[in-house]
Amino acid sequence: MAARGLLGAVLKVGDCAGLVVETEAYLGVSDRAAHAFGGRRTKTNEALYGPAGTVYVYQMRQYCLLNVVTQPATIPQCVLIRAVEPIAGVAAMAMRRGRSGPAMTSGPGKLCQAFGITLADNNRAVNQGRVQLIWPGRTPALIRATPRIGVPNKGTATTAALRFFVAGNANVSDMKKRAIDPNGGWQ
């Protein structure tokens, strides 16, 4: 699954970069939690119907969320990037976030603020705009799966284990202190 394949990839925006450590899969028309559920297509989610590698930025309240389309055009599936481990441009990210440490990029809204990702980056091809994904990055020692976050009361969409993260990485959202691996969860 594409959501697992993104773990360990390098996300690069301008001079800032980080390793993807947490993702969620959104399975298109059959997924009640997806914006394209039932084939819904509006100006806002138009990017979902682009080719694989299209950036889909969704704004929620005062934050933006970063997605990457994973299937050919007209098949609206995507992966939400929920958290990264900062590896470059840390000072710039800390300034934009007003915070440092794990709280800087350990959530979908947080990492977009840290990298300066906005709706201006929506509906553009990865590696042809400011947002880039680069392989190889690092290899997770262990990938864990749980239900997605913020998807209540939607039957199987709520219970399905479609959230994936690098086990033990300190930048994963809601990571318990006891569960942190000193090696960052990498091989």
Added chain:
DNA sequence: GGATGGATCAGCT
């Protein structure tokens, strides 16, 4: 450590 409520806003109904 866990639960709660407010901030805040574009887009859809």
Added chain:
DNA sequence: GCTGATCCATCCT
């Protein structure tokens, strides 16, 4: 009007 793929401060145990 209403509704979120959120975040943070501030309670409480």
